[in-house]
Amino acid sequence: MFENKACDPNLCNTEVTIDEFLEEIWLAEESGGKAEKAAMFVDAGLAKDTERANAILHQMKKDGFVSLHDGKDAAFTDKGRERAKKLIRRKRLAEKLLAEVFALGADEIKTTACQFEHILSPEVTDSVCSFLGHPPTCPHGKHIPQGDCCNKLAQQMKPLVTPLTDLQPGNRAKIVFIAPKDHSRMDRLSTLGIVPGTIIHLHQKKPALVIRSGETELALDIEIANEIYVKIME
Numbered sequence: 001m002f003e004n005k006a007c008d009p010n011l012c013n014t015e016v017t018i019d020e021f022l023e024e025i026w027l028a029e030e031s032g033g034k035a036e037k038a039a040m041f042v043d044a045g046l047a048k049d050t051e052r053a054n055a056i057l058h059q060m061k062k063d064g065f066v067s068l069h070d071g072k073d074a075a076f077t078d079k080g081r082e083r084a085k086k087l088i089r090r091k092r093l094a095e096k097l098l099a100e101v102f103a104l105g106a107d108e109i110k111t112t113a114c115q116f117e118h119i120l121s122p123e124v125t126d127s128v129c130s131f132l133g134h135p136p137t138c139p140h141g142k143h144i145p146q147g148d149c150c151n152k153l154a155q156q157m158k159p160l161v162t163p164l165t166d167l168q169p170g171n172r173a174k175i176v177f178i179a180p181k182d183h184s185r186m187d188r189l190s191t192l193g194i195v196p197g198t199i200i201h202l203h204q205k206k207p208a209l210v211i212r213s214g215e216t217e218l219a220l221d222i223e224i225a226n227e228i229y230v231k232i233m234e
Contacts, residue, residue, distance in 0.1 A: 014056055014059075015118075016118055017044055017046070017053075017056050018056060018059075018060055018065070019087050019117065019118055020040075020043065020044045021035075021040050021044060021056070021057065021060065021066075021074070022060075022065065022066075022076075022080060022083055022084040022087060023084065023087060023088065023091075023117075024039070024040045024043050024044070025040075025066065025074055025075065025076055025080070025084065026076075026084045026085075026087075026088050029076070030142070030143075034073040034075070035073055035074050035075070036072060036073045037053075037054075037057065037071075037072060037073060037074060038072075040053075040057075040074065041053045057074065060074075060080070064077055064079045064080070065077060065079055065080035065083065066080050085145045086122075086125075086145075087117055088117075088144075088145055089125065089129075089144060089145040089146075089147060090116060090117045090120045090125050091113050091114070091116065091117035092113075092137075092138035092142060092144045092145075093125060093128050093129055093132065093135075093138075093144060094112065094113040094116035094117060094120070094128070095109055095110075095113045095138045095139050095140070096132055096135050096138055096139060096144070097128055097131075097132060098112055098113060099139040100132070100139075101132075101179055101229070102179060103179065103181055109139070122147075125147065126147055126148065126149040129144075129147055129149050129150065130149050131161050133162070134146075134149065134150045161176050161229050161230065161231050162229065162230060162231075162232070163225070163226050163227075163228065163229060163230075164200075164202070164209075164211070164220075164225040164226070164228040164229070164230050165205075165209070165222060165225045165226050167202040167230065167232065168202065168205075169202055169203065169204050169205060170201070170202065171201070171202045171232055172199065172200070172201050172232070172233045173199070173200055173201075173202070173230035173231060173232045173233055174197065174198070174199055174200075174230060174231050174233055175194065175195065175196050175197065175198045175199075175200060175228060175229070175230050176196060176229050176230060176231050177196050177229050178194070178195075178196065178227060178228050178229070179227050179229065180224070180227045181227065185224060185227070189224075189228075192216075192218055193213055193214075193216065194213070194218070194228070198213055199213070199233070200212065200213045200230070201213075203217060208220075209221075209222060209225050
């Protein structure tokens with residue numbers, strides 16, 4: 001699921017700092033400004049270790065990720081922009097997943113997404129993107145760079161997993177997972193046989209949403225149905 005990042009701790013820390021510097025350059029460009037070294041060092045937590053920060057930045061230049069101007073600001077090379085694009089894509093997709101599916105708070109989203117951006121493999125990143133329906137923006141309204149999976153128009157229109165409320169009458173689907181805001185709902189749904197792996201049919205959406213599982217019909221509140229994620233079966 002995740003890339004193998006096992007390495008020397010100092011090397012790992014350097015790679016994370018490189019990612020943070022690239023992210024700062026991306027954000028500066030996105031807002032129409034320049035990435036000033038002083039601000040980059042502060043955001044990376046290296047304001048008091050400018051010797052190390054400068055060494056990492058010059059290594060990034062040597063590796064072909066950035067160019068440095070007047071000793072004050074940094075800009076992307078094509079190689080650096082491509083790495084930053086993948087980094088921003090991973091982070092913003094993680095934010096979208098954590099906000100919409102797991103309904104985490106802002107602080108939890110920020111902390112967890114910052115971890116995910118360094119460890120998600122390309123395959124998992126594309127799976128998350130497809131699962132979410134190839135979203136164009138993150139929860140903060142910022143653009144999510146597209147990946148290879150987004151260029152396949154058929155997939156753009158058909159996310160792998162959707163809320164139950166997105167089904168149409170007659171659709172047959174498998175419950176993939178349930179993400180209730182109130183965990184007591186999980187117990188209640190379990191007693192009714194509504195658990196991951198269950199095959200259901202959507203019987204009707206109005207005046208009430210009604211699903212059928214085997215010989216049992218069940219009416220669900222829209223709020224609860226929005227917390228049940230399914231994969232449509234052909």
